[in-house]
Amino acid sequence: MSRRRDDPNVCGVTAALVVVEGKWKPALLWLLESGPHRPAELRRRLPGLSEKVLTQALRELETDGLVDREVYDVLPLKTVYSLTEFGRDLAEALGPLSDWGHRRLERMTGDLPQPVS
Numbered sequence: 001m002s003r004r005r006d007d008p009n010v011c012g013v014t015a016a017l018v019v020v021e022g023k024w025k026p027a028l029l030w031l032l033e034s035g036p037h038r039p040a041e042l043r044r045r046l047p048g049l050s051e052k053v054l055t056q057a058l059r060e061l062e063t064d065g066l067v068d069r070e071v072y073d074v075l076p077l078k079t080v081y082s083l084t085e086f087g088r089d090l091a092e093a094l095g096p097l098s099d100w101g102h103r104r105l106e107r108m109t110g111d112l113p114q115p116v117s
Contacts (some may be wrong), residue, residue, distance in 0.1 A: 004008050008030050010019075015068070018092070019061075019066065020094070022057065023113060024046065024053060024054070025060070025061060025096065027046055028042060028054075028058065028064070028067075028081070029061070029062065029091050030091070030094075030098075032067065032081060032087070032091075033088070035082070036080045036081065037080070037081055038078070038079060038081075039051075039055075039058070039081055041080060042081070044059075045083035058081055061087070062081075065084055065087070066083065066087035066090055067087055068081070068083070068084050068087075069081055075105050
């Protein structure tokens with residue numbers, strides 16, 4: 001069952017996950033947390049990310065109020081993306097999830113003892 005992004009009956013966790021769904025959005029939020037970036041910088045830092053997918057993800061993040069797009073009136077045009085305050089709140093909220101993910105990876109690689117069933 002698919003839920004719309006603006007469905008008021010969706011739970012809070014689902015509402016948050018819808019905003020960061022996809023392969024690239026969490027990585028983009030993580031990179032932008034360190035400061036503003038130009039699109040070419042983001043593509044260099046994320047090998048395999050196409051320009052089309054980058055543009056689509058950034059537009060969705062901007063629509064959701066997480067990313068700010070600033071265009072400088074110079075030639076050639078210069079565009080810079082940064083996190084909004086709302087985006088920084090989300091990045092902070094994702095921190096514990098990231099920590100959990102790292103612990104999971106450690107367990108998968110055998111770096112930590114596995115629980116006894």
